[in-house]
Amino acid sequence: MHFIFEPGFFSNTTVRTALVLGLLVSVVSAAIGVFTVVRGQSFAGHALTDVATAGGAGASLAVISPLIGFIGGGVLGAGAMDAIGVQRVKGRDIATGVVLGAATGLSALFLYLVTLQTSTTGSTQTILFGSVFTVEPSTLPDALWLTALVLATLFIIRRPLMMSSISPELAQSRGVRLRLVGLTFMVMLAVAVGLSAIVIGSILSTALLIGPPASALKFSNRFSTAVVFASVLGTLATWLGIILAYDSYYWSASHRGLPVSFFVVSLVVAQFVVANVLAQRRRVRVVHATEHHATPEQVGWI
């Protein structure tokens, strides 16, 4: 066991907080990420991480909880993107890009002011790249109810959301209020991004948001299956990342541990590569099977 878990791993409160947060964030990111990927809003998701950065930097300046800053910034950004027109497919990239640019500029200002006005050190590093080992255990209750909020909201709007994600025209003809559903989704996306920002940093939260869902969607086109599969992949990546970061302290004589975010993101990318290779093989098999007059439904592909 010591080979995998270096001494003190399970008795360390810092590590325990990190593991719980890692689980919550992975599940939330998976659930919201599957819809984000299907809706083709990965770029919007990434822009929200930049807006969350501005919020986190603002929180650092105002010396309030970074979680409040990340989520507050993200929700404001979601509202701004909706106002400029993120819902229309045509204007989507422009709305996203404009908000992204404005937010990043604001982050630059806030992070500069932090160095001028406070004794806080390492804000830029913490906000952009995360520091799950430095999160206060008192953040956990907030993270827990925010996770519940996102999951419950997604569950309630799942039908109109799925329908509008696959075919907006069809959804509209069935009486789905596209804008309301879209805005609700964006706000939940902002909350999810804020949560994962405190674990792997605002910039890297895209990785957890897009990576595991993209891998999961290689194997299942069913929303519920993909969400469960993405949750498992995400949790594996974060937990393994935390273990490796903890162990990395013992890898060198100088006892300088490597950052968690690096490991988590590497694992997410590795999963995606493996998923692609496996899916490729599977597709070959499917093609092979159809040649023998089997329908895609029979192979379970659709």
Next chain:
Amino acid sequence: MILSKLVGMVPKKRLLEDRLRNVVMTMVAASSVALTLVAAPVSGASRSTVIHAVGAENEYANVISQIGGRYVEVQAVMSNPNTDPHTFEASTSVAQEIASAKLIVQNGVGYDAFMNQLESASPSSSRKVLSVQSLLGLSNNTKNPHLWYKPTTMPLVARAIEKDLSSLDPIHALYFEARLTSLLTSLKKLDADILSFRSSRAGVKVATTEPVADYLLQALGLDNETPFPFQADVMNGVDPSPEDISFQQHLFTSHLVKVFCYNAQVSSPVTLSLRDLAMTSHVPVVAVYETMPTPHFDYQTWMIAEINAIGEAIEHHTSTTSL
């Protein structure tokens, strides 16, 4: 043309965009006001007879003015006790001060690397630049840059400043020399304080957040139990490893240290929660600073105040959360 037509077709959207534009304009205006406030030049008309000098850190600026007296006008670049000098970014007003300075004292060891850039941006053959790092003959790999906490540093710096001031203004060389002598005398008093502290309390265990006062702690004969990687991580603004954090917590909860020297200018969520833990574990906390706390101190009284605060913490378990 097409764009405006499209926008015109949707008047509601246009209203929204106007509103958004207003918001953005207000934000831009607000941020430019903030910038001018930040960049407000430090006032100070320099008379031609007075030597204009700059200390990159206010403790060096203080020593310059102790020697230069009325013939020198000194500006300190870093002097805000509520900010972290490690993350300092120079403004244009600093560049102006440096361009007009005849004598500059800077720490070196990467602590104030921006000074070198600003000096080479405004080259001057008549300007004298004193690097404390090279005065002490230290390499760039020196791990702890807080050289002014070393008791041997300031006497050397003071002598070098006197020499440079006297060559810049030979008429007042005697004046500078006399002031140097009285400064050296008071620095000897500081040395005596350190020796007497050491004789009674050497070997006492302490914890730190950051290496800022480490040279002084060494001179006082105290044992710093905090692992250096932890201190370096806090100094460099990266996350300490969870192993080091829990070791530090263990130092307090098991009462293995008598004092927690807390760097009041370099804080993070980790150091703040450690300070709380030290308080609740009844380990006295002593605030130590990167730059000289203003305005009640000069370099010597600042160092003596730190030594006394640490002594009080050991003898009477009293915390000094700010000087």
